[in-house]
Amino acid sequence: MMEQEGFERFLKWAANLGISDCPTNRSLHPKNPTSCLGHSLTVSHFPDAGGRGLAAVRDIKKGELVLRVPKSVLITRDSLLKDEKLCSFVNNSTYSSLSPTQILTVCLLYEMGKGKSSWWYPYMMHLPRSYDVLASFSEFEMQALQVDDAIWSAEKAVSKAKSEWKEANSLMDALKLKPQLLTFRAWIWASATISSRALHIPWDETGCLCPVGDLFNYAAPGEESNDLENVVHLTNASSLSNGETADDFTEDQPGSERLTDGGFDENMAAYCFYARKNYKKGNQVLLGYGTYTNLELLEHYGFLLNENPNDKVFIPLEPSMYSFISWPKVSLYIHQDGTPSFALLSALRIWATPPNQRRSISHLAYSGSQLSVDNEISVLKWISKNCAMILSNLPTVIEDDNFLLSTIDKIKNSHNPMELRKLLCTSGGEARAFLESRGNKMDQNPGLVLKREKSLKMERLKSLGRFYKPQIISKIISTVSSDVNEDVNCLSS
Ligand SMILES: C[S@@+](CC[C@H](N)C(=O)[O-])C[C@H]1O[C@@H](n2cnc3c(N)ncnc32)[C@H](O)[C@@H]1O
Numbered sequence: 345m346m347e348q349e350g351f352e353r354f355l356k357w358a359a360n361l362g363i364s365d366c367p368t369n370r371s372l373h374p375k376n377p378t379s380c381l382g383h384s385l386t387v388s389h390f391p392d393a394g395g396r397g398l399a400a401v402r403d404i405k406k407g408e409l410v411l412r413v414p415k416s417v418l419i420t421r422d423s424l425l426k427d428e429k430l431c432s433f434v435n436n437s438t439y440s441s442l443s444p445t446q447i448l449t450v451c452l453l454y455e456m457g458k459g460k461s462s463w464w465y466p467y468m469m470h471l472p473r474s475y476d477v478l479a480s481f482s483e484f485e486m487q488a489l490q491v492d493d494a495i496w497s498a499e500k501a502v503s504k505a506k507s508e509w510k511e512a513n514s515l516m517d518a519l520k521l522k523p524q525l526l527t528f529r530a531w532i533w534a535s536a537t538i539s540s541r542a543l544h545i546p547w548d549e550t551g552c553l554c555p556v557g558d559l560f561n562y563a564a565p566g567e568e569s570n571d572l573e574n575v576v577h578l579t580n581a582s583s584l585s586n587g588e589t590a591d592d593f594t595e596d597q598p599g600s601e602r603l604t605d606g607g608f609d610e611n612m613a614a615y616c617f618y619a620r621k622n623y624k625k626g627n628q629v630l631l632g633y634g635t636y637t638n639l640e641l642l643e644h645y646g647f648l649l650n651e652n653p654n655d656k657v658f659i660p661l662e663p664s665m666y667s668f669i670s671w672p673k674v675s676l677y678i679h680q681d682g683t684p685s686f687a688l689l690s691a692l693r694i695w696a697t698p699p700n701q702r703r704s705i706s707h708l709a710y711s712g713s714q715l716s717v718d719n720e721i722s723v724l725k726w727i728s729k730n731c732a733m734i735l736s737n738l739p740t741v742i743e744d745d746n747f748l749l750s751t752i753d754k755i756k757n758s759h760n761p762m763e764l765r766k767l768l769c770t771s772g773g774e775a776r777a778f779l780e781s782r783g784n785k786m787d788q789n790p791g792l793v794l795k796r797e798k799s800l801k802m803e804r805l806k807s808l809g810r811f812y813k814p815q816i817i818s819k820i821i822s823t824v825s826s827d828v829n830e831d832v833n834c835l836s837s
Contacts, residue, residue: 350469351387355379355556357466362414362614363556380556384410387559390628394561394647397630400623410629411557411617415608418615419464419553420545424451430519439515445538446512448550452534453516453525467555475536476646479505484777490738493658494639501643505532540645543615545608554615557606562645563620563630566653605631655680659730665695668702684727686712696722755779 359377366383381387381398388399404410421444425431433439434447442450455462462468474480478501481489486498509531516526524530541558542551605620623629638648638655649655656677666673675687684692693709694702696719705715714720735741751767758764768776 352379354466354470355381355387358417358556361417363412363417365411384408385629388628390561393628393630396559397561397628398559400625400627400629402625404619404623404629406619406621408619409616410619412612413554413557413615415613415615417555418545419452419455419467419555420548421448421451421550422548424448424455427454430454433515433519442512442515443508444548444550445535446508448538449508449531449534450512450515450519452537452553453521453530454519456534457522457525464555467553471537471541474533475540476642477501477532477536477539478643478646480532480536480646490740494642497639497643505535508535536646543606543608545615546610552608552615557615557617560606560617560631561628562633562641562647564649564652564654565632565635652680656685657731659727659734661691662695665691668694668706678727678731689723692723692726693719696726 356378359380363380364383365381365385382401384401384404385398386401388397389395390397390399398411425434430451434451439447455464456468459465478498481498481502486495486502489495489498506528509528512531513526537553538550541553543554543557545552606615606617608614609616617631619629620632633645635654636644636652638652641648641652656679658673658677661676669687669691671687671691675685676691677685677688679685690709690712693715694706697705697709697715708715751770755764755767758767768779
């Protein structure tokens with residue numbers, strides 16, 4: 345209840361600073377607004393799609409401007425460095441080796457240290473308390489990722505965060521930050537706030553924090569329908585001449601459809617957000633932060649999608665395969681739907697051709713053509729065999745993973761210590777090991793464990809990486825098997 349009141353105060357604060365979800369008709373907003381939302385959007389909870397997020401309060405058409413956040417409210421390096429003390433320390437040549445992102449991180453911690461006297465306090469008090477980005481993973485969580493490239497990325501993220509924190513320590517000491525803001529935990533909090541919430545601005549590579557605008561959850565680009573019915577065609581706002589305002593937007597100007605769903609608009613001096621598709625009242629309005637694989641989402645944003653059209657699986661290729669292809673390694677992968685990338689498929693088609701014929705067929709392979717049914721079957725069988733091998737080398741199977749996930753979910757939702765004891769007994773050692781890795785002493789009062797674990801987010805559990813790779817690899821195997829069957833049928837007919 346208290347929290348809700350605080351959030352309402354935040355939305356009122358935002359409205360008074362000019363943040364509005366009714367950007368095209370300011371007159372609809374009363375002089376002393378009680379909230380910056382209500383015309384297009386409202387804050388809502390989406391347990392399976394990002395938690396706190398923004399829902400449509402009416403039907404919204406693709407291309408509509410749904411939120412505007414004035415430049416003066418954005419948190420940037422420039423705006424934080426208006427603090428003279430902070431500015432004089434940061435500009436001291438002693439700290440010139442710190443990167444722009446390290447500087448923004450220190451500035452954010454410094455601003456947090458101001459508490460209620462910070463101008464952005466109403467915003468900052470509603471930032472998440474912790475994040476699930478890879479850099480925050482414990483050793484146990486890293487190992488639970490199981491897949492080598494994911495473990496490697498997590499280890500790299502943790503060691504990078506540690507060294508950046510150490511490098512910034514002397515500046516933070518000089519600024520006399522409170523002890524709790526000097527810790528590695530606080531550093532992770534600030535750097536994850538930036539990596540998961542900062543939006544691109546043209547004048548500073550570190551981006552900006554955008555009050556209210558950072559409440560949009562993510563949908564992968566490419567998910568929206570291509571249905572062009574009911575599209576509101578808007579004049580590209582950045583092409584408005586000086587003096588024109590959003591009020592001058594007109595509907596139905598063919599050919600001027602907006603391509604992005606959010607961006608800083610110089611002419612409006614504001615961050616503007618547009619609907620990327622049609623939304624029905626009550627739907628969650630989502631933003632495409634960029635095109636990311638699940639591992640990248642986990643690294644920068646601390647979550648992953650069950651269905652991510654941009655996810656990729658890299659399977660190890662024999663070293664000799666790289667010698668006769670010119671594509672970079674990053675282009676050789678399998679899509680989330682189980683189909684090999686163009687480059688991987690072409691490379692495998694060449695590899696499955698007898699060496700003395702490769703030169704003569706390579707132009708066909710490079711143009712994406714099938715070489716022969718036999719060749720195609722060899723390629724698909726190779727993929728299937730290698731994927732099966734990857735799966736069999738993983739320590740657990742999908743059923744184990746799902747069992748652990750549901751056990752921990754039950755632990756989280758159970759109310760009674762007896763029930764917890766029973767769950768731990770039936771779950772094998774894994775749920776117990778998981779809880780211990782989070783600092784729980786399992787011989788202590790189970791009630792205490794339950795209390796602590798109430799705050800555990802399912803996202804954190806799902807992000808134990810093995811919940812993503814095996815599913816995709818299994819999908820690859822079934823897709824490939826059906827392709828092989830089709831090709832075999834084609835051969836025999
Ligand atoms: C810019 S914030 C969005 C608002 C955020 N939910 C909040 O309460 O402040 C980005 C964070 O929201 C969460 N998030 C966004 N989209 C998500 C999705 N599709 N699934 C799960 N979590 C998501 C992740 O924790 C991510 O780091």
